[in-house]
Amino acid sequence: MSWNFKKSEAAAGLDHGQTVIVTARWILIAVGLFLVTVVPSHDVGEVRLQVALILLLGLGNFFLHGLLLKGRPVSGAVAYAASAIDLTVVTILLASQGGDSPVYVLYFPALLALSVAFEPTITALYAAGTAAVYGALAIVEGLDPAIAVTRALMFVAVAFCGAVYWQVERDRRSRQRSATTSTTNLEGSLR
Amino acid sequence: MTSARLAGTSIGRARSLEQEAAEDVFFGQVVMIWARWFLIVAGAVFFLWTAERSSQLALGVVPIVVLILINFYLHGRYLLERPSNPKLITVASLFDLGLISSIILVWGGGDGATGLASPFFVFYYPVLLAFAFVMPRAATVAFTALAAGIYAAICFGDVSSLTSAKVLVLRLVTMAAMGGLGTYYWRIQRDRRRSPSGSLAGA
Numbered sequence: 264m265s266w267n268f269k270k271s272e273a274a275a276g277l278d279h280g281q282t283v284i285v286t287a288r289w290i291l292i293a294v295g296l297f298l299v300t301v302v303p304s305h306d307v308g309e310v311r312l313q314v315a316l317i318l319l320l321g322l323g324n325f326f327l328h329g330l331l332l333k334g335r336p337v338s339g340a341v342a343y344a345a346s347a348i349d350l351t352v353v354t355i356l357l358a359s360q361g362g363d364s365p366v367y368v369l370y371f372p373a374l375l376a377l378s379v380a381f382e383p384t385i386t387a388l389y390a391a392g393t394a395a396v397y398g399a400l401a402i403v404e405g406l407d408p409a410i411a412v413t414r415a416l417m418f419v420a421v422a423f424c425g426a427v428y429w430q431v432e433r434d435r436r437s438r439q440r441s442a443t444t445s446t447t448n449l450e451g452s453l454r
Numbered sequence: 455m456t457s458a459r460l461a462g463t464s465i466g467r468a469r470s471l472e473q474e475a476a477e478d479v480f481f482g483q484v485v486m487i488w489a490r491w492f493l494i495v496a497g498a499v500f501f502l503w504t505a506e507r508s509s510q511l512a513l514g515v516v517p518i519v520v521l522i523l524i525n526f527y528l529h530g531r532y533l534l535e536r537p538s539n540p541k542l543i544t545v546a547s548l549f550d551l552g553l554i555s556s557i558i559l560v561w562g563g564g565d566g567a568t569g570l571a572s573p574f575f576v577f578y579y580p581v582l583l584a585f586a587f588v589m590p591r592a593a594t595v596a597f598t599a600l601a602a603g604i605y606a607a608i609c610f611g612d613v614s615s616l617t618s619a620k621v622l623v624l625r626l627v628t629m630a631a632m633g634g635l636g637t638y639y640w641r642i643q644r645d646r647r648r649s650p651s652g653s654l655a656g657a
Contacts, residue, residue, distance in 0.1 A: 279642050280642075282638075283635055283642070286635060290635075294624060294628070297624070298620065302617050302620055365625070368576075369628065371628050372631040379639045408503070409500050409503035409504045410500075412499055412503070413499065413574075414573075417496060420493070420496070421579055421580050421583055423488060424489050424583050427485050427488055428482065428587045432643045434481070436646070
């Protein structure tokens, strides 16, 4: 399994992975709305922040989904920024709830989606960043370090699995292309 | 008969689909193996860190060693280019599921928390994702539903308020998202390989 790849492969991978990112973001938004509406916090400022963030995320995702439906590719910079915003929103929700908030599980679908869309080096940066930020937050909030490390390892595990699969599929397509080219050449020489 | 002529026939198509399914397992199972290595590392770190008695540590190391043995066997086969068949990897994944669920049910961790309060449910996520990347959709749906069902059954008794119910639903939805998004991407990749323009993308 080779970890070298062309820019065009990364761009093609991003095009095909965008729908997963957009779907994952709709899941985040639905779950976020569920969290806000069922047993809302007594702190109105906290709820206001959560609703505003979810609405903004929904607006941005509607725009990106629209582009995909029209068959217009989303540029790499926009896709990278949107995924960074997803992770930031989860972090803000986590920080706003304080302590051992259960919201950290929203990192899993967000990391999975970006790991199958982005090239592995970019995925590694996002996963490491998420684990580091979560670790820092856990230290500040006084969370049990063993639990925090286990969770951070699972964030990295999900992103790593996505990156390995991205690589496996790229290699399969590459082998398929080589086989098709060889067959075409062989048939051409037989005629 | 050339391969191009065979590919046009129903026998050729059936063989091609069968071969594609076999290749999914052949190439994809490395993701499952890596997911299990992460499980082993995280489990080892947690048990070593939180055990307060030597008996607790000795007991905690047993599932880790079992997982290491299984994964070493599967990884060895993969490296020797003799990967496991779908039945074997399904059994291994079911074993992972059973082990994680048993730990959540009985293992108290550092603060004695089991069920909904157990921190070990996060181990489900990479296992569900890896399975979804390798196996067909029907198997993934069944596997994800089984995991969510087992976890819900374990935690049901701990749901005492709307807040704890909310936490359980949040976890179940994100677990389902792992299986759902994984199998969705699996389908995207399969369609990409099948379409002539898709297979050339990125060339």
